[in-house]
Amino acid sequence: MQVLFGYNTNGGQSVQSYGYYDPNYANDIRTVMVAVVAQSHVQTPQQDAPTKLQLIPAVPASQSITGESLPAVYFYPPAGSHNAQFTVMTTTVPVMNMIWH
Numbered sequence: 001m002q003v004l005f006g007y008n009t010n011g012g013q014s015v016q017s018y019g020y021y022d023p024n025y026a027n028d029i030r031t032v033m034v035a036v037v038a039q040s041h042v043q044t045p046q047q048d049a050p051t052k053l054q055l056i057p058a059v060p061a062s063q064s065i066t067g068e069s070l071p072a073v074y075f076y077p078p079a080g081s082h083n084a085q086f087t088v089m090t091t092t093v094p095v096m097n098m099i100w101h
Contacts, residue, residue: 002055006031007065019065033092037075040085
């Protein structure tokens with residue numbers, strides 16, 4: 001599982017930048033993107049598993065909370081899982097609680 005936060009440092013509700021958790025900007029978090037990898041126990045001999053799966057996309061410097069580009073985050077299936085089935089599930093959750101106040 002990986003997470004990417006959406007921030008607004010101007011007090012608004014929309015997301016202006018993205019990044020990993022930074023306690024200096026905890027009150028500016030507006031969304032949380034969660035990525036989870038699931039593996040089936042079903043083996044498919046005719047299908048090769050991917051060598052890597054993207055969990056979080058790269059963030060350019062212009063959209064990063066730190067002002068520096070953030071690389072994409074990948075999951076690399078473990079050795080011996082060459083016929084396993086994997087899927088990446090993502091969701092973005094708006095944060096609408098006392099963190100805004």
